[in-house]
Amino acid sequence: MWQPEIEAMGRDALRYLQEDRFRQVWAHIWDDAPVQRGLLRDAGAERGDAPSLDGISKLPFTDKKAFTEHYPFGLFAVPREKVIRLHSTSGTTNKPSMGGYTVSDMQNWKDLIARICAAAGVTGGDTAQVAFGYGMFTGGFGLHQGLEQMGVTILPMSSGQTEKQLMMMRDIGPTVLVSTPSYALYLSEAVREAGIKGEIKLRVGLFGGEGHTPEMAAKIEENLGITATSNYGLCELGGPGLSGECLERKGLHIAEDHYYCEIIDSETGEVLPEGETGELVVTSLTREALPLIRYRTKDITRLTYEPCACGRTHARMAPVIGRSDDMLIIRGVNVFPSQIESVLIRQEHIGPHYMLVVRREGVTDTLEVQVELVDGSVLESFPMLEQIQGSIREQIRNILGLTVKVTLVAPQSVERFMGKARRVKDERGK
């Protein structure tokens, strides 16, 4: 552990620390953060009634809209000269969220990254290939600085230039790969095709910046011969390091001394009991540049406070299963496209692109899953084609408890997207 005195501290002491820090955030916001203060005032809160964390559910939420409306610096709670770094989200159509760090924020960030790296089994003797993009994205510089703090040798490759990435893997022998899961999958396929798995020394992968399915992680592990771990963070809340998997890989430990987390029902805003799945809401406890109360991440997960075999006492969040924006409610069942994708990625004979079409027939909602049949070898018999449909339908029913219609369509007929894919057509109410 990077900071065992904190990462393995007793739950009571941790709660005491959180309460103490929350009171400091409260004061900092009333003193220095006009926008956040305004939100609290509008909701009827007063500086004098500093709530405990037990009463936090009475406070209003903050969301991404606040970042857009007050772009770029409206949410900052320190004078500009105290801000030593800016990072931002990738938005270009809407204004991106601008994140900032003070000297103290930066030191905390380095420690948080060192924690998730140590939790994934990285030590000072390792060499890390950082294939995250370096730039405004928090991932590249974030991981870089935390790894540097640990004394890890860094290969600051950034993303892209796959040939060169492979060359470095062979020539330098890095033991750690830092990347988005999708680029890691791409790199791992390139390694497999080049047949150089035996010549590389990668041992562990630290993947973040986007979600991934267990099937995707398994594929990367197989291609590269590594242990894949996942980490999480948001630019608005200070970037990666908010949580990361330990080698038990039964959830991502949240840095609870820096972040207080709740799970809410994204429709009603009500806080849900421990273990239930809903939207993650985060209150920052130490951030100087950008303190936030009850920030709605839109990410859907669940929390557990059960002790972990690794010895860390901090709560764990399940890998994010989707965004609340993407959630479909069909016949009372919550459906995330990622859940359907996890079935499709394992299915032979079909391509990776799919479309979900939701319709209302009479009073019943129906979900159609369109997938492209790409493998001609199954054309010999109807039973084989029907078996593909049946197998997809059955697996989705097992996961969601929902019967869907599976339609095989011709290759290239599912719409392709540059950038973020829109895989849902909701035709209800049309």
Add this chain to the structure above:
Amino acid sequence: MVIEQVSVFVENKKGSLKDILGILADGGVDLRAISIADTSDFGILRMIVPEPDATLELFRSRGVTASKTQVTGCKLHDEPGALHKVLSTLCDADISVEYIYAFLTRSAGDAYVILRVEDNAAARDVLQRAGHSLISQDDILTL
């Protein structure tokens, strides 16, 4: 005595069969026999063409899911009961037919059937011994 059949996946929506036939027309492919089987969701179009490899390549280059299979072709006298005799021969030999389709050609008096069976070699063997005449890929070129 092998005949190669090309199968393509056809979506069950307006215009998709026309699009497939458009590809064949563009490629100047002369169809010798054609059969379509469909469910409410999709269909499989099966065809006999003079150059199956080139036709398969044509479909694939246009992004159509296609494959090639071996089938058995049999020449029939164009008279009542001819097909019944062929099927009886196979049935007696315990060979089941997955699907069958017939086609006529320019030469009067003859009809042809395409038979899809599990074991083409066995089917050809019993058909020949029972006196039926089989057709080959070369015959397709001249039919």
